Each structure stands twice: as C-alpha cells, then as structure tokens.
Amino acid sequence: MTRHAGVSEADLRPPHAAPGMRIGLLGGSFNPPHAAHRLISLNAMKRLGLDRVWWMVTPGNPLKDHRELAPLAERIAHARDVSRHPKIEVTAFEAAIGTAYTAAALRHLRRRMPRVRFVWLMGADNLAGFHRWNEWETIFETVPIAVEDRPHWRHRALASPAAHRFARSRVPESYAAALPNLPTPAWAYLSGPLSKLSSTALRAQRRDR
Numbered sequence: 001m002t003r004h005a006g007v008s009e010a011d012l013r014p015p016h017a018a019p020g021m022r023i024g025l026l027g028g029s030f031n032p033p034h035a036a037h038r039l040i041s042l043n044a045m046k047r048l049g050l051d052r053v054w055w056m057v058t059p060g061n062p063l064k065d066h067r068e069l070a071p072l073a074e075r076i077a078h079a080r081d082v083s084r085h086p087k088i089e090v091t092a093f094e095a096a097i098g099t100a101y102t103a104a105a106l107r108h109l110r111r112r113m114p115r116v117r118f119v120w121l122m123g124a125d126n127l128a129g130f131h132r133w134n135e136w137e138t139i140f141e142t143v144p145i146a147v148e149d150r151p152h153w154r155h156r157a158l159a160s161p162a163a164h165r166f167a168r169s170r171v172p173e174s175y176a177a178a179l180p181n182l183p184t185p186a187w188a189y190l191s192g193p194l195s196k197l198s199s200t201a202l203r204a205q206r207r208d209r
C-alpha cells in the first residue's frame with residue numbers, strides 16, 4: 001500500500017532502460033495532461049534522436065499550490081490516455097523517493113542507470129523561473145537540457161537568470177541531435193511547433209462548464 005491511493009508499484013519504479021539509450025525526461029504536473037505535452041515530446045524525440053520520452057508525473061510541483069491538484073493515480077491514467085505513443089512511457093517514480101525535487105530525481109536515475117543518456121525536457125516557461133528551483137545549477141551540471149518554445153515565453157526564457165548564467169553552454173538548435181551526448185552543462189532552445197494549450201486553461205474551462 002502506498003501513500004498515493006490507486007498508484008501501482010510498477011508506476012513507482014522508473015521504467016526499464018538499456019545502457020546507451022537516449023531518454024528524454026518530461027517532468028510535469030499533468031493536471032490535466034494535454035496535446036501540447038505530446039507535441040513537445042514528439043518534437044524532442046525527433047530533434048534529439050531520443051529512444052524514449054518518460055513523462056514523470058510529479059507528486060506535486062514544489063513551487064505550485066496543490067489545492068487544485070488531481071490525485072496522482074488519476075493524472076497517471078489520464079497521461080497514459082493522452083500520450084498514445086509506443087515511445088512515451090508514463091511513470092510516477094518520484095513519489096517513491098520521498099522528494100518532489102527534480103535534482104533528487106535526477107540523482108536517483110543517474111545512480112540506478114549510469115549508462116543511460118538522460119536529457120531534461122521543459123517548456124520555456126520553466127526556464128524563465130528555473131533559478132527558483134532547488135539546486136538549479138546542479139541540474140544544469142547533471143543532465144543536458146532541451147527547452148521547448150511556448151507562446152509568449154521565448155523572450156522571458158532567454159532573458160532569464162538561468163539562461164544568462166549558462167549562456168556559454170547553450171548549443172545552437174541545429175546541433176540538437178548531439179545534445180544527449182554532450183558533457184554538461186549543455187542546453188538548447190528548440191523553436192516550434194507552438195501550441196497554446198495549457199492545463200490552467202483546461203481547468204478553467206472545466207470550471208465554467
């Protein structure tokens with residue numbers, strides 16, 4: 001029995017990955033998941049030459065209010081419905097390691113799977129506020145990062161403290177395919193395809209119904 005009702009033991013373990021695989025990690029609240037999550041995953045898969053993308057459904061973003069957060073089991077099931085792709089795997093292993101911090105999750109994966117090439121994926125809104133994340137500089141030093149464009153966020157993301165701090169480690173997007181193999185820190189900003197979808201807007205629509 002876990003603290004998260006209805007979440008299976010399998011969902012609380014990272015998926016299998018063979019040594020040498022290139023795996024994109026899309027952490028998210030997925031509250032609810034939507035087609036832009038799938039779109040940016042497929043874009044990263046293509047541009048970075050990834051073997052898989054794991055959707056890491058967080059037990060709760062440490063910087064967000066959790067009052068409207070749907071139960072973990074519900075977000076996992078919904079993420080599976082929306083992802084619909086043989087190379088996208090949904091996991092909630094963070095709930096089992098006792099912290100919702102990304103730096104801790106990445107350490108856990110690196111320890112368990114030292115020969116897998118992980119890349120952290122996130123939308124431009126998250127780069128804009130990245131300097132507020134726990135151990136954010138360590139995250140840059142731990143895995144390469146691909147930032148996906150998001151409507152209205154490009155400027156704020158590229159002018160952010162994190163983008164400035166790691167300006168010299170930015171790789172032109174034409175080299176994105178090399179990103180999973182590069183020594184850290186290394187990051188790229190991937191432009192397009194753009195989607196205006198957001199979980200906040202979907203929750204608001206649901207309330208208005």
Ligand SMILES: Nc1ncnc2c1ncn2[C@@H]1O[C@H](COP(=O)(O)OP(=O)(O)OP(=O)(O)O)[C@@H](O)[C@H]1O
Pocket residue numbers: 026027028029030031036037040121122123124125126148149150151195196197198199200201
């Ligand atoms: N439309 C989008 N374009 C680019 N990236 C996105 C988009 N929607 C979500 N993402 C990225 O996907 C990851 C998971 O996002 P999340 O589950 O928080 O969805 P969200 O729509 O951003 O939610 P919310 O509106 O509640 O903040 C984050 O890195 C986020 O930046």
Ligand SMILES: O=C(O)c1ccc[n+]([C@@H]2O[C@H](COP(=O)([O-])O)[C@@H](O)[C@H]2O)c1
Pocket residue numbers: 026027028029030056058060061062063064100101102103126132133134135
């Ligand atoms: O580690 C942190 O301090 C931290 C702060 C904010 C967000 N995160 C993670 O970033 C991912 C994206 O969160 P979200 O809510 O924007 O989907 C998700 O995996 C969060 O747990 C992590």
